[in-house]
Amino acid sequence: MVQYDDKRLVVAIDGPAGAGKSTVARQVSKDLGYIYIDTGAMYRALTLKALRQGIDLEDEKALTKFAEETDIRITHRDHTQVIFMDGEDVSVEIRSPEVSQSVSLVAKVPGVRIEMVRIQRELAKGGGVVMDGRDIGSYVLPDADFKIFLTASTMERARRRARDLEAAGYEVEIIKLAKEIAARDEIDSSRQMAPLVQPQDALLIDTSEMNFDEVVAKIKECIQQL
Numbered sequence: 001m002v003q004y005d006d007k008r009l010v011v012a013i014d015g016p017a018g019a020g021k022s023t024v025a026r027q028v029s030k031d032l033g034y035i036y037i038d039t040g041a042m043y044r045a046l047t048l049k050a051l052r053q054g055i056d057l058e059d060e061k062a063l064t065k066f067a068e069e070t071d072i073r074i075t076h077r078d079h080t081q082v083i084f085m086d087g088e089d090v091s092v093e094i095r096s097p098e099v100s101q102s103v104s105l106v107a108k109v110p111g112v113r114i115e116m117v118r119i120q121r122e123l124a125k126g127g128g129v130v131m132d133g134r135d136i137g138s139y140v141l142p143d144a145d146f147k148i149f150l151t152a153s154t155m156e157r158a159r160r161r162a163r164d165l166e167a168a169g170y171e172v173e174i175i176k177l178a179k180e181i182a183a184r185d186e187i188d189s190s191r192q193m194a195p196l197v198q199p200q201d202a203l204l205i206d207t208s209e210m211n212f213d214e215v216v217a218k219i220k221e222c223i224q225q226l
Contacts, residue, residue, distance in 0.1 A: 007145075008034075008127030011223065012137035015150035016196060017100075017184045018157030020207055020215065021132040024150065027216050029130035030079050032223070037074060037123050038081050039133035039140070042116050043107040044094035045072050045085040050106060051098060057105040064111025072116075074123065097170055100161075104184045107134070108191035117194075137202050139194035146223055147202035150215070154178050154185075156208045 011034070013025045022038050029036035046067055047057075055062055073084045083091050093099075106112055113135075120140050124131060133140065137147035152160075158178035165172045188196040198204060203222055207215050 008129075009145040009223065009226070010124055010127050010141055010143075011130040012141050012144035012147045012199075012202075013130065013132040013150060013219075014134060014136050014138065014148070014196070014199070014202065015132075016134075016157070016188065017181050018161045019150040019152050020160065020212070021150050023212065024215050024219065025130045025132040026079075026081070027212075028219055028223075031216070031220060032128075032130070034128045034130050035076065035123075036079075036081055037120065037129060037131040038083075039116065039120050039131060039136065040103070041081065041083040041091070041094060042072050042074070042119065043112070044099050044103050045083050045090050046070055046112065046116075047099050047103045047106045048090055048094050048096075049085055051102060057102055060109045060111065063106060063109045064115075067109075067112040067115040072119065092168075095164075095168065097165065097172070100184075101180060104187040104191075108187055108193070110193040113193050134188050134196040135194035137199040138197050142199075146226060147199050148219055148222075149198040149202040149204050151204070151206055152208040154182050157181055 013021050015021050026036050049070060050057060050063065050066060055066060071086050075082045082089055083094065117140050120131065124141055131141065137144055155178055158174050158181055161181065162172045162174050162177055205215060205218060
C-alpha cells in the first residue's frame with residue numbers, strides 16, 4: 001500500500017457533464033492534500049471570452065488563434081480553484097447557462113485542445129494532483145497513477161445541475177436541461193480529437209444512486225489500495 005506522503009500521485013477523473021466530477025475531485029484533492037485542477041474551467045473561460053467578443057463558434061481557425069492568444073491561468077485560494085482569463089477572475093461567470101450551452105463547441109476544436117492540454121500537462125508535473133475533465137485519463141495524462149470514470153443517468157445529472165444553477169440564481173427547466181446535457185454528451189463523445197471515452201484501466205463509478213460522501217469515500221479507499 002502506498003501512503004499519500006510516500007508518493008505524490010496523479011489522479012485523473014473523467015466523465016460526462018453533470019456527473020459530479022468537479023465537486024468530488026475538489027474534495028478528494030483536499031483530503032489528500034493535493035492540488036485540484038478543473039480542466040473544464042479552462043475551456044469555459046475561453047468560451048466566455050469568445051461569447052463576449054462575438055467569435056463564430058463554428059470557425060475552428062479563429063478559435064485556435066483565439067486560444068493561442070488568450071492567457072488562461074489557474075491558482076488556488078483556500079483550497080478553491082480560481083480561474084483567470086487575461087488577468088480577470090472569471091470563476092463565477094464561467095458557470096452561466098450560456099457558457100454551459102456553448103463550451104462543447106469550443107472544446108471540440110483540435111487546435112484549442114492542443115493549447116489547453118499543453119497547459120494541463122505542465123500543471124500535472126511533479127504529481128500531487130487531482131485533475132478532472134473529459135479526456136484526462138485517455139489523452140491528457142494517459143500514465144496517471146489512478147483513473148476514475150464517473151457517470152450517472154442523464155436525468156439525475158440534469159437534476160444535480162438544476163440544483164446548482166438555482167442556487168446561483170438561475171431559472172431552469174429540468175427537461176430542457178436534460179436535453180442540453182444529452183446534446184453535450186453527443187458532441188463530447190463524437191469529437192475528432194480526444195473524445196469522451198472511458199479508459200480501459202479506469203474505475204467506473206455510476207453515481208446515480210450514490211451520495212457525495214459515498215463517492216468520495218469509495219475513491220479514497222481505492223487510492224489507499226495502490
